[in-house]
Amino acid sequence: MKEHSDLTAALATATPTTANTVTSAWRLKQFKEKAIEYLLATFTVMSAILIFFIMYFVIRRAVPVFQANGIGFILRGGWDTQFMTSWQAPADQPSWIFGALPLVMGTIYTTVGALLIAVPLGLGCAIFLVELCPPWLRVPLTTTVRLLAAIPSVIYGLVGLIVVVPVIAHTLITNQMAMNMINIAALDGTSILASMIVLSIMIGPIFIALSSDALRAVPRSYKEAAFALGISQWRTILKVMLPVARKGIIAGAILATGRAIGEAIALSMVSGGVANLPDFQHGLVFFLEPVRTLASAIVNNSEGMIVSTCESALFACATLLLLSSVALSVMATWVSGMVRKGVRSHV
Amino acid sequence: MFKRHWLAYAALWCSGLITMLICLGIVLFLVVKGAHAISWQFLFTDPLPSMNEALSGGILTPLIGTVLLTTLGIVCALPWAGATAIYLAEYAGENQFVNALRTGIDVLAGVPTIVFAIFGLAVFTLPQMAMFSTIVEGVDNAQAFGRSFLVAAITMAAMVLPFVIKSIEEAIRSVPPSYKEASYALGASKWNTISCVILPAARAGIITGVILGIGRIAGDTAIIWLCLGGSMNMGGQQPWWMPQHWVSTLRHTGSTLTSYVYFSSPAGEGNSPGKAFGAGLVLVVFILLLNAVVSYLGRFTAIKEDQ
Numbered sequence: 060m061k062e063h064s065d066l067t068a069a070l071a072t073a074t075p076t077t078a079n080t081v082t083s084a085w086r087l088k089q090f091k092e093k094a095i096e097y098l099l100a101t102f103t104v105m106s107a108i109l110i111f112f113i114m115y116f117v118i119r120r121a122v123p124v125f126q127a128n129g130i131g132f133i134l135r136g137g138w139d140t141q142f143m144t145s146w147q148a149p150a151d152q153p154s155w156i157f158g159a160l161p162l163v164m165g166t167i168y169t170t171v172g173a174l175l176i177a178v179p180l181g182l183g184c185a186i187f188l189v190e191l192c193p194p195w196l197r198v199p200l201t202t203t204v205r206l207l208a209a210i211p212s213v214i215y216g217l218v219g220l221i222v223v224v225p226v227i228a229h230t231l232i233t234n235q236m237a238m239n240m241i242n243i244a245a246l247d248g249t250s251i252l253a254s255m256i257v258l259s260i261m262i263g264p265i266f267i268a269l270s271s272d273a274l275r276a277v278p279r280s281y282k283e284a285a286f287a288l289g290i291s292q293w294r295t296i297l298k299v300m301l302p303v304a305r306k307g308i309i310a311g312a313i314l315a316t317g318r319a320i321g322e323a324i325a326l327s328m329v330s331g332g333v334a335n336l337p338d339f340q341h342g343l344v345f346f347l348e349p350v351r352t353l354a355s356a357i358v359n360n361s362e363g364m365i366v367s368t369c370e371s372a373l374f375a376c377a378t379l380l381l382l383s384s385v386a387l388s389v390m391a392t393w394v395s396g397m398v399r400k401g402v403r404s405h406v
Numbered sequence: 407m408f409k410r411h412w413l414a415y416a417a418l419w420c421s422g423l424i425t426m427l428i429c430l431g432i433v434l435f436l437v438v439k440g441a442h443a444i445s446w447q448f449l450f451t452d453p454l455p456s457m458n459e460a461l462s463g464g465i466l467t468p469l470i471g472t473v474l475l476t477t478l479g480i481v482c483a484l485p486w487a488g489a490t491a492i493y494l495a496e497y498a499g500e501n502q503f504v505n506a507l508r509t510g511i512d513v514l515a516g517v518p519t520i521v522f523a524i525f526g527l528a529v530f531t532l533p534q535m536a537m538f539s540t541i542v543e544g545v546d547n548a549q550a551f552g553r554s555f556l557v558a559a560i561t562m563a564a565m566v567l568p569f570v571i572k573s574i575e576e577a578i579r580s581v582p583p584s585y586k587e588a589s590y591a592l593g594a595s596k597w598n599t600i601s602c603v604i605l606p607a608a609r610a611g612i613i614t615g616v617i618l619g620i621g622r623i624a625g626d627t628a629i630i631w632l633c634l635g636g637s638m639n640m641g642g643q644q645p646w647w648m649p650q651h652w653v654s655t656l657r658h659t660g661s662t663l664t665s666y667v668y669f670s671s672p673a674g675e676g677n678s679p680g681k682a683f684g685a686g687l688v689l690v691v692f693i694l695l696l697n698a699v700v701s702y703l704g705r706f707t708a709i710k711e712d713q
Contacts, residue, residue, distance in 0.1 A: 088595060095597045096497055102489035103498070106567055107510030110517070116528040117521065183421025191418055200422060202701075203429040209693050210432065211625030213664045214686050217671050218432055221439075221679060260428055267425070293411040314516065321518020324627040324664075328673040354520045354628075361632055364527070377524045381517060388516035392509060 110385070117381055121374040127155035132375060136160045138334035138351075142360060145368040157372040161336040163379070165251075165350035168337065169326065170319040172255035172346075177263045178312055184263075185271035185308075190296060208264035216328035219257035224248040224329055232347055240341070244349050249331035252346040257329050258322060262315040269314060273307020274300055310395040317387040320354070321380055327355035353380050436687050443684030453638040453666065462678050465685050467639050468666035471555075472624055472692075475634070475662055478559035479623045480616055483566050487619075488612070490567075491574035496600055515568035523632035526561030527552050530633070539657055553635040555656045561633050562626065566619040573618055577611020578604060610703045617703075621696045624689065627664040635659030636669060638676075663689040 125132060135158025145154040188200055228248030237246045277300050285295040301308075331349020334356070339345055351359065353376045363369030451464035490511070498504040530538050531552035539554040581604050589599040605612070640646035641658030661669070663685050668674050670682035 092595055092597055096493075099489045099493035099497060102486055103493040103507055106486065106490045106514070106571065107507040109564060109567070110510050110514050113514075113517065113521065113525045116525055120528055180421045180424065183418050184425045187418040187422035191415070192422065196422075200426055203426045206433070206694070206697065207425070207429045209621055209625070209697055210429075211627065211664055211689060211693070213625075213627040213667045213671075214432070214436070214690060216673070217667055217679075217682055217686055218435060220672055222435065263425065291411065293414055317516045317518075321520060323518070323520035324631070324668060328668075328671065354518060357520050357524060358628065358631055374524060374528070377521050381521045384516045384518055384521070385513050388513045389509070391516075392512055 114381060114385075117374055117377050120371055121378040122371075124155060124157055124368075124371045124375040125378075128157055132157060132159055133163050133379070134158070134160060136334075136336055138162060138356070142363060142369060142372070145372070146363055146366055148366075148368070153366075153368045155368055155371075157375070159353070159356075159372075159376060159379070161334040162351055162353045162356050162376060164336055165330070165334075166320050166352040166354070168251050168350060169254040169258055169330065169352055170316060172251060173258035173262055173319050174312065174316060176255060176259035177266055177315060180259070181263050181266040181315075182270055182308065184267050185274055186296060186300075188267070188271050189274040190292070190300070204264050204267050207260065208268070212261060212322060212325045213328075215257050215261055216325035219253060219325065219329040220249075223253045223256050224250075227253055227347065236344060236347070240344065240348070244331075244333055244335045246344075246347050247331075247349075249329055249349050250347045251330070251337060251350055254326055254330040254350065254352075255346075257325055258319050261322060261325060262318045265318055266311050266315040269311030270304070270308040273304040273311065276307065277303045306394050310391045313387050313391040313394065317384050317391070320352075320387075321384055322352075323354035323358045326352050327358045330355055332359050353377075433690065436683060436690055439680070440683035440685075440687030443680045444687065448681075448684055449688075453661070455638070462670075462676065462681055465663065465666055465681075465688065468661045468663045468685065469688070471634075471640075471660045471662040472664075472689075474660075475555060475559055475562065475630075476620045476623045478555065478656075479562035479566065480619050482560055482563035483570055483619055484616060486563070487567055487570035487615075488574055491571045491578060492600060492605075494571070495575045495578040496596070496604070511568050511571060515572075518628075519565055519626050520628040520632075522561055522565045523629040526557055526564075526629065526633045530554075530557040530560075537657075553633055553659050555634065555658070555660055558629055558634040561629050562623045565626065565629060566622050569622060570615045570619045573615030574608075574612050577608040577615065580611060581607045614700050614703050617696050617700050621693050624662075624692060624696075625664065627668055630662050630665045631668065634662065634665065636665060637661060638666065638669065663692075 128135070137158050138161055141154070141157050145157070148154040184200075184204070188197070188204075192200060225248060227250060228246075231252075232246045232248065240246050281299050281303060282295060285299045286292075290298070330351060332351050332355065333349045334351045335349055337345050337348040337350060341348070356376055357373050360369065360373060364373065448464040449469065450466050452466050453468065454463035494504070494508070498507070529535060531549045533541075533550055535552070536550035538556045538560070539551045541550060585603050585607055586599055589603045594602070635641065637659045638661050640655050640660045642654035642656075643651040645651070646655045666685045667682045667689065670676040670678045670685065672679060676682075
C-alpha cells in the first residue's frame, strides 16, 4: 500500500515535469521548422524580386538619356557620330543627344532574319525527330541538338568570323557592289546575312527542343484516329499534329526570339559593328550591309562607360533589351499556359 | 501515298541531317584548326602581350580563370537556388502569390546575359560595393572599379539562378512520394525528411543542375567582358598564386577561356586565330565532358527508377 502511494506520488510529481519538457522540446522543434520555412521563403522571394532589382538599377542609369531624347531615342539615327561627340565632349558641356534607330532596326533585322531560317529548319527537324526518325538515328540527333545548345556563343562567333564571313565576302560581294556602297558602308562580309546564319544556328536548338516537346505532347489517340480514317502520315502531321501543337511551337519561337535579340558576343563579331541603317532600296545588297545590334553595341562601345553620357546611353540600350525580353517571356508563359490548359481539357 | 509526298519527306530528312551536320561540322572544324595549337607548353604558360602569334604565349591564366570563376559562381548560386527550389517544391502550394514568384523566376531566365553584365557593373561600381573590386583613384566622384573575379562570380550566380532552380526543383519533385510518406510514418519532421531523405534521393538530379550551371558560367562571354575586364593576365598583386595575394587576385581583373577566345579572334585586339581555336577547343572539350557527365547521371537515375 505504501509502495503504491509512493508510486502515485512519484508519478504525480513526475508526470507534469515530463509533460513540460516534452512541450518545450516540441515547441522548440516547431519553432525550428517554422524558422526554416521562413528562411527558405525569404530566399525564394529574393530570387523572384531579383528581376525588379535588375530593372531598377538598369533603368535608373538610363533615365537621363531617355529624358533628354524622349521617344526620339528609338526614332533617330546617327549613333556612331553622337557617341564620338559625347565621348570627346568637355566635362562641363556633356552631349546627351543619342539616336539608337540603327541599333533597334539592326536588332529587328537580324532577329527576324534568324527566325526566317531557324523556324522552318527547326520545325522540320522537330517533326523528323518525333515522327520519322529511325531509332538508330534518334540518340545521335538528340545528342547533337543538345550539343549545339551547349556550345558557347563566342565559339559560334569565332567560326562565323573565320568561315561564314569570308565565304560571303568572296562569293556574294563583287568589287562593283563594294564601290557602289563605298559612301554608305564598307562591304567586307560582316553583314546581316552572316548574322542571320550564325544566329539561326544558335537559336535553332532551343526551338527544336521546345517544338519537339509540343509535338510529343499531342495525345496518341489523335494520331490513331487519323490513321484509322485512312489519312496518310504526311496529312496527319500537317492537319492534326501541327494544329494541336501550334501553341507550344509558338511559345518556342517566342523564347527563341528572346534568345536572338539578347545575343551580344557572337553578333559583335560577325555583324560588322557599324551602326549603319540598311536600306531596302538597295535591293539584295541590303543583306550584305553591316549592322550593329543593341546587345552588341553594349560590348563594342563598352570603353565608353567611363563617360557618364555614353554610359547612360548604353544603359538605355540595355533597358530596351530588358523590357523586350521581359515582354517576350511573359508572352511565352501566357501562350504555353494556354497550351497546358488546352491539353488538359483535350485528354 | 509515299510517292506523292516524297518532296515533303525529303525536306524533313534534310532538315534533320543538316542540323546534325552543322554541329559535327563546327566541332570537327574546331578540332582541325585547334588541335595543332595544343601542347603542354600552350596549356601551361601565361598569355604574353604580343601581336606575333608565335610569341603570344599560352592559356594558363585563362584556364585557371575559368575554373576559379565557375567554382566561385556555383558556390554563390547553389545555396540560393537550392533554398528556392526546396521551398517551391515542398512548401509552396498553388496560389496566386506562388504563381507570381514562379513568373518572376521565369522572366529572369529570359533576360539576356549582356543585361546581367551591365546590371552587375551598375551595382558593383557603387562606392559602397568597393570591397568586391578596387577603388578608382584620382576621380572626383569616387566610384568602385566594378570589375573583378568576385563581381563576375556574383553576377554569374544571378544569371544561372533560374536554370539551377528549375533543375533542382525537378529533381526534388521526381523523388517518389512513398519515400516521404515512409519518413513521415517514422515520425520524422518535415525538415528532417527533406534534409535526410529527399535531398539524398535527389542527389543525381541536383548534381545535374549544378553541372548545367557550370556549363553556362564557363560558356558565357558577355558578363566576363564587362564584369571581369579584358586583361589577359591576373590583375592583382604578383605573383598571383601566393596565398597572401589571393584576396587581391579575387578583387582584380583577369581572364577566362571565353574572353581569351574573343580577345585572340580577328574581332579582338590579339588577332591570333590559331590560339583562339586552340583555346576554343579546350573550352568545347570541357563543356563536352560536362555534358557527358550529365547524360551518364541521367542514365544512372533512369536505371534506378526502373528497379
